[in-house]
Amino acid sequence: MTITVAGEKKEYKEGLALPELIELEDVETPQYVTVSINDEFVATEDKESTVLKEGDSVEFLYFMGGGQ
Amino acid sequence: MRIIRADYRIYDDIVKYAKEHLPEEACGLIAGSEDEDGNRVIEKVYFLENIDHANDHFTLDPKDQMAAIKDMRALGLKQLGNWHSHPESPSRPSEEDIRLSFDSKASYMILSLMAENPVLNSYHVENGNYEKEDLRIISEDYFY
Numbered sequence: 001m002t003i004t005v006a007g008e009k010k011e012y013k014e015g016l017a018l019p020e021l022i023e024l025e026d027v028e029t030p031q032y033v034t035v036s037i038n039d040e041f042v043a044t045e046d047k048e049s050t051v052l053k054e055g056d057s058v059e060f061l062y063f064m065g066g067g068q
Numbered sequence: 069m070r071i072i073r074a075d076y077r078i079y080d081d082i083v084k085y086a087k088e089h090l091p092e093e094a095c096g097l098i099a100g101s102e103d104e105d106g107n108r109v110i111e112k113v114y115f116l117e118n119i120d121h122a123n124d125h126f127t128l129d130p131k132d133q134m135a136a137i138k139d140m141r142a143l144g145l146k147q148l149g150n151w152h153s154h155p156e157s158p159s160r161p162s163e164e165d166i167r168l169s170f171d172s173k174a175s176y177m178i179l180s181l182m183a184e185n186p187v188l189n190s191y192h193v194e195n196g197n198y199e200k201e202d203l204r205i206i207s208e209d210y211f212y
Contacts, residue, residue, distance in 0.1 A: 007141045029170040034130045041130065059134060062174070064150050065120070065127035066165035068093065068157040 001054040018042065018050040027060050034061040071202045072148075072175055072190045074110040079205045083186045085115050086153035086179050093118055095126040095152035097136050098177060099145040108148050108175065112140070118152075125164075126152045149175035149190075159187040161198045169193035175201055 001014050005025060012021065018037075022030045035042040035050075036059045042050055052058070086094040095118050100111035114136040118126040128150070140147055149171075154162075159180035161169070169176055172194040180187045190201040 028172060032168075032170045036130075036134060039134070059137065061130045061133050061137075062171040063127075063168065064095075064097075064133065065125065066152060066162065066168050067122075067125040068154040068162050068165075 001052075003052055003055075004057040006059060012052070014054075016052045018047055018052060021052060021058065022060075025060070029062075032063045034063070035059070036061065069199070069202050070175070070192065071107040071204060072110065073108070073204050073206050076205050076207050078110055078113055079188060081115075082113060082151060082177075082179055082188065086155075086181060086186075089118070089153070090155055090181065091123045092121055093123060093126040093153050093155060094179075095128060095150065097128070097133065097150050098148045098175065099136075099140040099143075100148050102146055102148070110148060111145055112143065113151065114139075123155050147174075149177065151177035151179065153179045153181055155181050157182055159189045161191055161193060166193055166196055166198060169198075177203070 001012060002009055003012050018035065027033055035047060037056050096116045097114040098110050100109045102108045116128050116132045119129050120127045137147060157180065159178045161176065161178065175190045176193055177188060177190045190203040191198045192201055
């Protein structure tokens with residue numbers, strides 16, 4: 001199936017789970033990454049159980065913050 | 069060491085925005101292009117809300133990040149990293165900045181406003197260590 005990851009169309013197996021995609025995409029420190037699928041943010045507690053489907057568009061957003 | 073080039077007007081815009089938001093830290097994203105050697109040109113700066121509204125912390129709202137990333141894509145730009153100001157401390161990553169730098173591909177720019185003249189530096193942060201990048205503010209006529 002075709003999934004768009006960070007704006008780029010890619011082919012993945014059917015029934016790909018979000019944690020698998022995170023691993024395949026080599027996302028650093030995934031615990032600090034916000035994921036959106038089709039412009040909807042995935043709740044932290046739903047990350048493990050989310051399964052992707054044909055045509056999904058996924059974004060990985062790193063937490064950005066700090067302090068002086 | 070990676071070279072980061074930015075037009076002086078980008079620098080001026082960051083300083084102006086950060087001063088307007090004193091005493092809070094100001095923040096945003098940087099976008100542009102990257103060559104095969106990893107050297108970067110900043111072509112656009114995004115001025116985003118510091119949802120902490122504090123003088124010693126900043127956090128970007130993921131919704132704002134998302135909107136900025138979509139704009140970058142529409143313009144054919146690459147997300148290069150982020151920037152934030154230090155109203156009362158030097159232009160180098162604090163312990164918290166280092167701890168919260170999760171993207172090793174990002175350039176982390178820090179503008180210090182503690183002295184009369186602003187100081188802007190860019191850093192690569194990875195595994196708890198940071199290295200200064202070669203930030204060059206350029207004009208159409210010369211580099212300095």
